[in-house]
Amino acid sequence: MSTSRLAQLLRLYLVTDPQALRGRTLTDVVLQAVQGGVTCVQLREKTASTRDFVALACALTEVLKPLGVPLVINDRLDVALACGAQGVHLGQSDMPVALARQLLPPEVFIGWSVETPDDVQRAAHLPVDYLGVSPVFATPTKTDTATPWGLEGLCQVRAMTPLPLVAIGGIHLGNAAEVLTAGADGLAVVSAICSADDPCLAAQALRTCVNAFL
Ligand code: TPS
Numbered sequence: 001m002s003t004s005r006l007a008q009l010l011r012l013y014l015v016t017d018p019q020a021l022r023g024r025t026l027t028d029v030v031l032q033a034v035q036g037g038v039t040c041v042q043l044r045e046k047t048a049s050t051r052d053f054v055a056l057a058c059a060l061t062e063v064l065k066p067l068g069v070p071l072v073i074n075d076r077l078d079v080a081l082a083c084g085a086q087g088v089h090l091g092q093s094d095m096p097v098a099l100a101r102q103l104l105p106p107e108v109f110i111g112w113s114v115e116t117p118d119d120v121q122r123a124a125h126l127p128v129d130y131l132g133v134s135p136v137f138a139t140p141t142k143t144d145t146a147t148p149w150g151l152e153g154l155c156q157v158r159a160m161t162p163l164p165l166v167a168i169g170g171i172h173l174g175n176a177a178e179v180l181t182a183g184a185d186g187l188a189v190v191s192a193i194c195s196a197d198d199p200c201l202a203a204q205a206l207r208t209c210v211n212a213f214l
Contacts, residue, residue: 003129007130010188011040012186012187012189012203013040013168013187013188014033014042014189014193015042015190016029016190020141020195030063032203033200036193036201036203036207039186040087041071042071042072042074043074050076053076054082057079057082057085058082058083061085070086071083072087072089073085073088075088076088077095077104081104086108088111089112090110090111090113091134092113092115097126110128111131113168115145115146116146120157130163130165131163131164132168132188133153133165133184135149135168135170136167136171137169137170137175139190139191142190148170151182164186166186167179167186171189172191173202177212180209181213186210189206193206
């Protein structure tokens with residue numbers, strides 16, 4: 001896939017968290033979010049059994065494939081392979097990306113979280129397809145994060161790499177425009193959509209904001 005096509009697919013990127021769903025099912029929230037205009041979905045399960053993770057991934061694949069929305073699996077290559085996901089997202093303490101590249105079919109794209117300028121420099125020599133600039137702002141959703149980049153940090157990352165950049169961490173409608181202005185190709189959110197009263201409306205509002213930057 002070309003870099004510009006991938007950047008397009010990452011414009012409004014929903015990352016799931018079972019704890020953010022407020023009692024609703026994952027599939028319901030994902031479907032509403034896609035109706036609202038989410039362009040990519042990452043399944044992120046930190047405590048599920050492998051069996052449950054695979055079952056969820058397969059269920060989401062069935063829902064998303066006909067809609068043309070790519071599914072990305074967080075951390076677990078085996079789960080991605082089992083469900084035929086389009087992408088894998090890896091953090092700094094996950095499987096090394098060079099090894100992941102060897103294990104995955106060439107059409108499966110790989111995203112990598114960058115937490116420091118050193119990480120961004122390393123990415124230039126690694127087989128990664130996009131970077132997650134993480135976290136841009138402090139977030140209660142993930143508490144084991146590095147120091148936030150802030151908008152200036154995001155601008156610096158933009159200047160350092162031609163790779164598609166997805167900004168994540170504390171992003172919501174109120175700061176989305178400045179995050180895009182700072183150079184992100186896409187917005188990745190957990191709580192702004194998963195925990196919204198109406199995930200469809202929340203996604204719609206964010207998508208309108210993203211579209212204004214097209
Ligand atoms: C594309 N990550 C960093 S901050 C955060 C997560 C899950 C929570 C954001 O929650 N980049 C990508 N995917 C990931 N899973 C990460 C980084 C890791 P909220 O939007 O509620 O602030």
